[in-house]
Amino acid sequence: MKFSPSLSITRSLLFTYCIENIDDVEREAFIVSKNINDDKELSELFDKLTKPVFLSYKIDERQWHIDTLQHFLKVNDSFDSVFYLFDTYFDDEIVDQRQFMRILLGCLIRYHAEDMQNESKN
Structure with a gap:
């Protein structure tokens, strides 16, 4: 089943x-310890905290997240709707919301591919 892109799922x-x-x-201390404007540290944050949540989703739900981010990056969305009134534990403001989402997308694609590869081995 193919779902329509929706930024609410990203939020x-x-x-x-x-x-x-x-x-x-x-978890809160770990979040605060990371510089979310540094691609490497942001990836480390996603690897520890987002990966387990993402992998708990069904395959079609994971693809929906990936498709959503790909779609909104392609249409040059600012992602303001995701972060509007979204108070986080991040120590700094997100300087480039699109770059934040590009890093998130790359991580989600990697998690999904790794999981699918592990499933095919079993």
């Missing part, structure tokens, strides 16, 4: 980083 995927998600002091 829900990023809920891990939202101040409203207040149940883990260690």
Whole structure:
């Protein structure tokens, strides 16, 4: 089943980083320790906190996230709707929201490919 691109699902995927998600002091400290405007540190953050959530989704839901980010990057969306009124644990403001989403997309594609490869081995 193919779903229409929707930035609301991206916002829900990023809920891990939202101040409203207040149940883990260690997670909060890890988030604050990363420079979210550094591609490498942002990837490390996604690897630790977003990857497990993303891999818990069904395959078609994962593809929906990937397709959504690809679509909105292609149409030059600013991603303001994702970050508007979205208070996070990030220590800094996101300087380039599109670059943030490009890094997220690259990570999601990598997680999905790795998981599919592992599944084919089993």
